[in-house]
Amino acid sequence: MTPYWDEEAEEDGAGSMVRPYTITRGRTVPERDDFSLITVLTTVQDPRDEHGAPVRPGRHTLQPEHRAILERCRHPAAVAEVAADLDLPVSVTKILLADLVAHGLLLARAPLSVARASGGADLGLLAAVRDGLRRL
Amino acid sequence: MTSSQAAPAAVKILIAGGFGVGKTTMVGAVSEVAPLRTEEYLTSASVGVDDLAGIDQKDTTTVALDFGRITVSPELVVYLFGTPGQERFWFMWNDLVNGALGGVVIADTRRLETSFASIDFFESRGIPFVVAINCFHGHNTRTAVEIRAALDLDPDVPLLIGDVRERPFGRDVLLALVDHLMTLSVSEGEAAPEAVPEPVPAG
Numbered sequence: 001m002t003p004y005w006d007e008e009a010e011e012d013g014a015g016s017m018v019r020p021y022t023i024t025r026g027r028t029v030p031e032r033d034d035f036s037l038i039t040v041l042t043t044v045q046d047p048r049d050e051h052g053a054p055v056r057p058g059r060h061t062l063q064p065e066h067r068a069i070l071e072r073c074r075h076p077a078a079v080a081e082v083a084a085d086l087d088l089p090v091s092v093t094k095i096l097l098a099d100l101v102a103h104g105l106l107l108a109r110a111p112l113s114v115a116r117a118s119g120g121a122d123l124g125l126l127a128a129v130r131d132g133l134r135r136l
Numbered sequence: 137m138t139s140s141q142a143a144p145a146a147v148k149i150l151i152a153g154g155f156g157v158g159k160t161t162m163v164g165a166v167s168e169v170a171p172l173r174t175e176e177y178l179t180s181a182s183v184g185v186d187d188l189a190g191i192d193q194k195d196t197t198t199v200a201l202d203f204g205r206i207t208v209s210p211e212l213v214v215y216l217f218g219t220p221g222q223e224r225f226w227f228m229w230n231d232l233v234n235g236a237l238g239g240v241v242i243a244d245t246r247r248l249e250t251s252f253a254s255i256d257f258f259e260s261r262g263i264p265f266v267v268a269i270n271c272f273h274g275h276n277t278r279t280a281v282e283i284r285a286a287l288d289l290d291p292d293v294p295l296l297i298g299d300v301r302e303r304p305f306g307r308d309v310l311l312a313l314v315d316h317l318m319t320l321s322v323s324e325g326e327a328a329p330e331a332v333p334e335p336v337p338a339g
Binding site: 036038041109112127 | 172174311314
């Protein structure tokens with residue numbers, strides 16, 4: 001009933017024809033490790049290098065998934081949202097995102113610090129969250 | 137082409153509780169989008185091998201989580217993450233729990249024990265939380281006092297009883313969490329008004 005190649009596909013996981021780490025060219029760790037699930041990413045509209053020249057990545061620099069991310073992040077999106085939209089595992093998504101940040105094509109905003117050790121979330125932030133929730 | 141949008145700041149709240157207790161249901165009830173699902177690989181390289189005993193023979197396991205979002209303002213977005221039902225995975229996943237504003241533990245009165253591990257987890261990590269008793273089956277026959285005793289809850293941990301399918305209840309649970317966080321923030325400020333930072337030993 002089940003052809004042998006279906007078993008192989010199952011072992012590959014994710015139901016994808018492409019092994020996820022093929023998309024990252026075998027890399028399993030991002031260039032930077034400071035992305036969290038809620039780091040917010042925004043596509044740079046007019047990317048420039050350090051000399052002010054426009055950045056035009058060659059067609060061999062970016063994978064189709066990179067381009068899909070740049071399209072998705074025209075509206076700011078968190079790492080988890082990008083991963084869900086692209087149907088890729090979070091760790092694979094982070095590698096692709098780090099590539100784009102390194103090329104100056106994507107901006108990353110770290111989450112607000114709410115660490116208890118540093119005093120927890122401030123009251124102003126909590127009040128803003130409360131006001132927003134009340135409108136639900 | 138539209139002008140560049142400024143990225144909003146993001147915070148997250150964890151929605152925990154035993155398997156099938158209504159975590160994704162609550163996320164969906166309050167989220168402005170249908171719950172999204174994403175996956176992560178967790179490898180045994182990041183944990184003691186014992187932690188994977190009995191779960192899987194493979195070195196890598198895949199864990200799915202559902203999440204939603206609430207845009208509080210153009211500058212601020214709250215993400216709600218339903219945690220994987222098996223708490224033992226959380227320790228493998230620092231990214232999920234680090235930096236969380238707080239947590240919600242959903243419990244079902246017919247099987248309160250399935251939420252013990254979530255409560256233990258938040259307590260051990262020092263993450264403030266509230267408890268939401270989900271009675272969408274309409275079978276809650278226990279009082280808040282009985283439930284508190286059964287869960288061994290600290291008296292100051294808020295406990296709400298309602299139906300997590302309903303947005304107003306989900307909203308009230310989240311508001312109770314925020315109020316709880318504000319209370320903690322104020323009381324900690326009063327408790328240590330002249331706190332002197334202690335030198336942190338290297339390493």
